[in-house]
Amino acid sequence: MKQVTFTLSATDGMARRGRIDTPRGEINTPAFMPVGTAGTVKAMYPEQVRDTGADILLGNTYHLMLRPGAERVASLGGLHTFMNWERPILTDSGGFQVMSLAKLRKLTERGVTFKSHIDGSAYELTPERSIEIQTLLDSDIIMQLDECIALPAERKEMERAMELSIRWADRSKTAFNNQQNRMLFGIVQGGDDAELRSRSAAGLQSIGFDGYSIGGLAVGEPQEVMFRVLSDITPELPADKPRYLMGVGKPDDILGGIERGVDMFDCVHPTRAGRHGHAYTRFGVINLKNARHRDDHRPLDEASPNPNCRRWSRAYLHHLVKTEEILGAMVLSQINLAYYQELTARARAAIEAGRMTDFAAETRAAWAAGDL
Numbered sequence: 001m002k003q004v005t006f007t008l009s010a011t012d013g014m015a016r017r018g019r020i021d022t023p024r025g026e027i028n029t030p031a032f033m034p035v036g037t038a039g040t041v042k043a044m045y046p047e048q049v050r051d052t053g054a055d056i057l058l059g060n061t062y063h064l065m066l067r068p069g070a071e072r073v074a075s076l077g078g079l080h081t082f083m084n085w086e087r088p089i090l091t092d093s094g095g096f097q098v099m100s101l102a103k104l105r106k107l108t109e110r111g112v113t114f115k116s117h118i119d120g121s122a123y124e125l126t127p128e129r130s131i132e133i134q135t136l137l138d139s140d141i142i143m144q145l146d147e148c149i150a151l152p153a154e155r156k157e158m159e160r161a162m163e164l165s166i167r168w169a170d171r172s173k174t175a176f177n178n179q180q181n182r183m184l185f186g187i188v189q190g191g192d193d194a195e196l197r198s199r200s201a202a203g204l205q206s207i208g209f210d211g212y213s214i215g216g217l218a219v220g221e222p223q224e225v226m227f228r229v230l231s232d233i234t235p236e237l238p239a240d241k242p243r244y245l246m247g248v249g250k251p252d253d254i255l256g257g258i259e260r261g262v263d264m265f266d267c268v269h270p271t272r273a274g275r276h277g278h279a280y281t282r283f284g285v286i287n288l289k290n291a292r293h294r295d296d297h298r299p300l301d302e303a304s305p306n307p308n309c310r311r312w313s314r315a316y317l318h319h320l321v322k323t324e325e326i327l328g329a330m331v332l333s334q335i336n337l338a339y340y341q342e343l344t345a346r347a348r349a350a351i352e353a354g355r356m357t358d359f360a361a362e363t364r365a366a367w368a369a370g371d372l
C-alpha cells in the first residue's frame with residue numbers, strides 16, 4: 001500500500017491547498033523546497049532550515065553521484081542520516097545539471113555520458129541508473145530522467161526532446177518497480193508549444209506517475225511565456241496528484257505559479273541571492289551591497305516575525321556583505337528562506353479562506369509600494 005499520498009484539501013480558482021503525507025512527515029502545499037545541492041542548504045544548519053518552516057528540501061543527484069557517490073551515501077545510512085535531516089527529501093534525476101555543468105556530454109537513446117566538472121572522471125546516467133541512485137539516497141520523492149532544452153528553440157528540437165523524455169519516463173517507471181515508500185514523478189516537457197506540452201502530459205499519464213513535474217521552464221524564457229505554458233498545462237494534469245514547477249523561482253514567479261495550479265517549487269535563488277547580499281522582505285528585495293545603507297541604523301523590517309529582520313541594522317548587514325564575512329551569508333540565507341516560507345504559508349491560508357485573489361493583490365501592492 002502506497003506510504004506517500006497526496007490529499008487536496010481546498011481550492012480557490014486554480015490555486016490548490018494540499019498535503020503530501022510521507023513516512024518522514026507531511027509536506028504542506030503550496031510548498032517551497034530549499035535546495036540542499038550536495039547534501040547541505042548552503043550556510044544553514046538543518047535545524048535552521050526547518051525553523052524557517054520548510055517541510056522538505058531538495059538534493060541534487062548530479063552533485064551527490066560525483067561526491068561523495070550514491071553507494072557511499074547508502075553505506076552511511078542514506079541521505080537523511082548523512083545530513084541530519086530526517087524530514088522528506090526530493091531529489092532530481094541529474095539530467096538538467098549534467099547538461100548545465102558537466103563536460104564532454106554525449107546524449108543517446110540509452111542515456112547521457114559525461115565527464116565530471118570536478119576531476120574529469122567519466123560517468124553514465126541512464127533512466128535506470130538515475131532511479132538506482134535516487135533509491136540509494138533513500139529519497140522520498142524522485143524524478144524520472146528527462147531532457148530539458150533551453151528556450152527559445154526550434155519546434156523540431158522541442159518535439160525530439162519531449163518524445164525522448166516520454167520514452168525515458170517509461171523506462172524510469174519500469175526501473176522504479178512500484179516502490180511503495182517513495183513517489184516517482186514524471187516531467188512534462190514540450191517547450192513553449194501547447195500541442196507538444198499536451199502530448200507530453202497525455203503520454204506521462206498513460207504511463208502513470210505519483211506526481212507530475214513541469215520541466216523545461218525557467219530556462220531563459222520571459223515570465224509571461226512561463227505563465228502561459230502553466231495556464232495551459234495544469235488543467236490537463238490530474239487534479240489528485242501533486243504538480244511541481246522545477247527551478248522556480250523569484251517570489252512573483254511563485255505567486256503566479258500558485259495562481260495557475262502549481263503545488264511545489266524549488267529554487268536556488270533565495271540562498272544564492274542571500275550570499276550575494278540581496279535580502280527579501282515583504283516590500284521586495286533590498287540590495288545591501290548598495291552604499292546608501294552604510295549609515296542606516298534601521299533594521300530590515302521591525303514588523304517582521306523573523307528576529308533576523310529586526311535585530312541587525314542595515315548598516316551592519318551592508319558591512320558584512322561588503323567585507324564578505326561568513327555571517328552575512330548565514331543571516332541573509334536565513335532571512336530569504338524564511339521569507340519564501342512565509343509567502344507560501346500565507347498563500348496556503350489564503351486558499352483555505354477563499355481569499356487568494358485578495359492575497360495576491362495585497363502581496364503585489366506591498367512589493368510595488370516597497371520602502372526599500
Ligand SMILES: CNc1nc2cc3nc(NC)[nH]c3cc2c(=O)[nH]1
Pocket residue numbers: 092093094095096143146147148187214215216217218219246247248
Ligand atoms: C531533473 N530534471 C529537470 N530539472 C530541471 C531543473 C530546472 N531548473 C530550472 N531553472 C532554474 N529549470 C529547470 C528545468 C528542469 C527540467 O526540465 N528537468
